Amino acid sequence: MRIKQVSVFVENESGRLEAILEALQREKISIRALSVSDTAEFGIARMILDNPDEGLKALRQDGFTTRIDWMLSAQIPDVPGGLLNSVAKPMAKAGINIKYFYAFIGQVGENKAMVVFKPDDIEKAEEVLKSLSVGS
Amino acid sequence: MIRDPEHETMPRPELEKLQLERLKVKVREVYDRVPFYRRAFKEKGVTPDDIQTLADLTKLPFTSKLDFRDNYPYGLMAVPLEQAVRIHSSSGTTGKPIIVPYTQGDVDTWAEVMARTLATAGTTKDDVLQNAYGYGLFTGGLGFHDGAERLGALVIPTSSGNTKRQILLLQDLGTTVITCTPSYALILHETARDMGIDLRDTRLRLGVLGAEPWSEQMREDIEERLGIMAINVYGLTEVIGPGVSVECPHKCGMHIAEDHFLVEAIDPETGEQLPYGEAGELVVTTLTKEAQPVIRFRTRDIISLNPEPCECGRTMVRMSRVTGRSDDMLIVRGVNVFPSQIESVLLDVEGVEPHYLIVVDRQHAFKSDELEIWVEVSEGVFSDEMQKMEGLEKRLRSEMDSVLGIAARIKLVEPRTIERTEGKAKRVIDRSEL
Numbered sequence: 329m330r331i332k333q334v335s336v337f338v339e340n341e342s343g344r345l346e347a348i349l350e351a352l353q354r355e356k357i358s359i360r361a362l363s364v365s366d367t368a369e370f371g372i373a374r375m376i377l378d379n380p381d382e383g384l385k386a387l388r389q390d391g392f393t394t395r396i397d398w399m400l401s402a403q404i405p406d407v408p409g410g411l412l413n414s415v416a417k418p419m420a421k422a423g424i425n426i427k428y429f430y431a432f433i434g435q436v437g438e439n440k441a442m443v444v445f446k447p448d449d450i451e452k453a454e455e456v457l458k459s460l461s462v463g464s
Numbered sequence: 465m466i467r468d469p470e471h472e473t474m475p476r477p478e479l480e481k482l483q484l485e486r487l488k489v490k491v492r493e494v495y496d497r498v499p500f501y502r503r504a505f506k507e508k509g510v511t512p513d514d515i516q517t518l519a520d521l522t523k524l525p526f527t528s529k530l531d532f533r534d535n536y537p538y539g540l541m542a543v544p545l546e547q548a549v550r551i552h553s554s555s556g557t558t559g560k561p562i563i564v565p566y567t568q569g570d571v572d573t574w575a576e577v578m579a580r581t582l583a584t585a586g587t588t589k590d591d592v593l594q595n596a597y598g599y600g601l602f603t604g605g606l607g608f609h610d611g612a613e614r615l616g617a618l619v620i621p622t623s624s625g626n627t628k629r630q631i632l633l634l635q636d637l638g639t640t641v642i643t644c645t646p647s648y649a650l651i652l653h654e655t656a657r658d659m660g661i662d663l664r665d666t667r668l669r670l671g672v673l674g675a676e677p678w679s680e681q682m683r684e685d686i687e688e689r690l691g692i693m694a695i696n697v698y699g700l701t702e703v704i705g706p707g708v709s710v711e712c713p714h715k716c717g718m719h720i721a722e723d724h725f726l727v728e729a730i731d732p733e734t735g736e737q738l739p740y741g742e743a744g745e746l747v748v749t750t751l752t753k754e755a756q757p758v759i760r761f762r763t764r765d766i767i768s769l770n771p772e773p774c775e776c777g778r779t780m781v782r783m784s785r786v787t788g789r790s791d792d793m794l795i796v797r798g799v800n801v802f803p804s805q806i807e808s809v810l811l812d813v814e815g816v817e818p819h820y821l822i823v824v825d826r827q828h829a830f831k832s833d834e835l836e837i838w839v840e841v842s843e844g845v846f847s848d849e850m851q852k853m854e855g856l857e858k859r860l861r862s863e864m865d866s867v868l869g870i871a872a873r874i875k876l877v878e879p880r881t882i883e884r885t886e887g888k889a890k891r892v893i894d895r896s897e898l
Binding site: 333335337338339344365367369370372374391392393394395397427428446 | 841842843846847848849850851853854875876877878879880881
């Protein structure tokens with residue numbers, strides 16, 4: 329299913345991630361999933377929040393450059409080859425490129441993991457997931 | 465040769481009398497005819513009647529490049545547009561070009577000061593003068609052209625560029641004087657060398673070079689490689705173009721055409737006039753310009769003035785080579801970098817905010833200067849995809865390279881990382897201050 333991701337531009341310096349987390353804590357927003365990709369100079373913190381719109385507001389208020397993007401999330405079986413067979417292969421077969429993804433386990437149910445990813449064609453990717461009935 | 469001994473060797477008291485007469489006329493003119501000056505005079509609480517001695521000049525307000533921009537295109541004119549016969553322009557460093565109209569009288573005055581300039585540099589009517597300054601809106605081309613013709617020299621109007629043809633003509637037509645920028649003189653040398661030609665073997669004997677800052681080392685280099693005497697010439701579009709000052713063959717400062725241009729050196733911070741000999745910003749008031757006279761124009765060029773008569777017999781004040789700019793031009797690895805150029809690159813990229821900081825790292829004695837540009841990442845350019853962010857960085861880097869001519873590192877920073885200041889932003893810092 330479609331899910332909102334909040335991403336934040338963050339300089340690769342000590343205390344910056346802390347500042348993001350503090351803004352969220354102040355507004356009592358909880359993080360479901362978090363991934364940070366980085367270069368030597370800067371990073372992009374990507375987050376799935378329980379309240380993305382309020383999260384965006386809180387971060388903006390603290391002066392962060394931030395944005396919301398639609399992502400797809402999928403529940404996959406927590407077994408070897410789970411990600412490969414439920415997401416990677418079907419997407420490749422449909423000619424969909426995944427720009428990035430991250431995963432988390434727990435909270436989702438036993439023997440289940442959750443992946444969040446950004447396909448280059450969200451409509452098409454959503455169709456693929458539906459046909460496989462992993463779209464959660 | 466002294467072309468106009470009456471003016472060029474005038475005893476200073478007489479010269480100052482002439483300057484005062486002309487100043488009074490110009491001040492009255494701009495006050496009566498140019499709303500910008502009338503307003504500026506009123507703000508300073510000064511009227512034309514307050515100008516009774518040359519020392520009263522300091523009562524008048526300054527004019528800056530900004531005023532040209534704000535009054536673009538014709539707002540500073542003191543005659544109706546119909547009386548103008550020509551426009552020249554300089555690109556300026558920000559936004560709108562600077563427009564300078566000339567009456568027929570101005571064109572004549574200019575040709576005369578340029579003839580004087582060329583004569584001072586050592587040109588005669590028997591010379592074959594190849595003018596490789598660009599023809600067009602730039603004042604260099606037509607300024608030198610008209611002056612050389614007025615002097616009676618044979619002019620080859622090659623304009624700039626097409627270097628191989630320049631060298632061919634220089635050889636075949638027996639060019640004796642080249643007029644161009646110092647850096648182009650070196651390009652001529654290199655190209656000639658590549659063509660198997662040694663310029664020292666040609667009839668070329670003199671270069672009248674200017675329109676960009678250059679050093680004594682560069683002069684020595686040019687003189688050695690081209691086998692010529694290299695003479696420094698100075699001028700500004702806002703004031704007239706080339707023709708403001710030039711060296712004589714003694715090469716001990718540039719003689720200012722003081723019967724046309726009244727000069728001062730000021731402290732660029734306080735605006736106070738400085739005594740002779742002290743380094744300060746050159747300020748020029750035109751004494752004879754008709755279409756667009758300028759009062760106390762701040763050139764931003766740092767010079768010093770020397771009133772001692774020269775060995776050549778001229779009594780006009782000499783100005784030193786321009787040793788720097790009082791505005792925020794940076795010299796990084798020998799290349800002039802204007803913060804405004806950086807700003808224009810940033811503004812060309814959609815969504816980028818003009819909040820930037822230029823960090824120059826000169827602390828390594830054995831390493832060349834590093835230029836780093838901090839750019840704040842606004843929501844307009846922020847992407848959740850790393851590839852796009854790196855693409856932005858790459859794009860800015862390559863745009864900077866092509867505009868600045870030197871490589872700069874781009875550092876993307878969080879909003880408000882860069883200190884905001886009231887008024888003029890601090891755009892440049894040295895690494896050691898961080």
